[in-house]
Amino acid sequence: MLSDKEAVATVAVKNLETARTFYEKTLGLTKVMENPEVLTFRSGNSMLFVYRSQYGRYQQSHCGDVGRRRGRRLGEDAEGPRSQLRAL
Numbered sequence: 146m147l148s149d150k151e152a153v154a155t156v157a158v159k160n161l162e163t164a165r166t167f168y169e170k171t172l173g174l175t176k177v178m179e180n181p182e183v184l185t186f187r188s189g190n191s192m193l194f195v196y197r198s199q200y201g202r203y204q205q206s207h208c209g210d211v212g213r214r215r216g217r218r219l220g221e222d223a224e225g226p227r228s229q230l231r232a233l
Contacts, residue, residue: 147150147222149192151190151192152191152192153178153191153192153193153194154191154192154193154194155194155195155196156193156194156196157195157196157197157198157200158194158195158196158197158198159197159199159200160197161182161184161195161197163179164184164195165179165181165184167193168195169186174186174187174188174193175187177192182196183195183196183197184196210212
């Protein structure tokens with residue numbers, strides 16, 4: 146079953162350095178991989194894949210709609226760091 150598998154969340158950000166600081170320092174996730182366009186963090190048994198995108202947290206659909214939100218962002222319910230999340 147899917148509930149027995151590890152999950153990999155994918156997050157698009159405009160600024161990878163700001164994202165690194167937020168996920169590593171603010172949320173305390175462990176970075177396990179990094180290259181100029183991608184960061185990967187471990188959160189328990191799950192992974193977080195963060196990649197640079199010109200659209201940031203908004204995803205462009207196949208129809209060309211920019212700005213339609215897809216799901217919730219990791220940490221959205223965390224205490225305090227909402228302004229830092231918006232910067233991603």
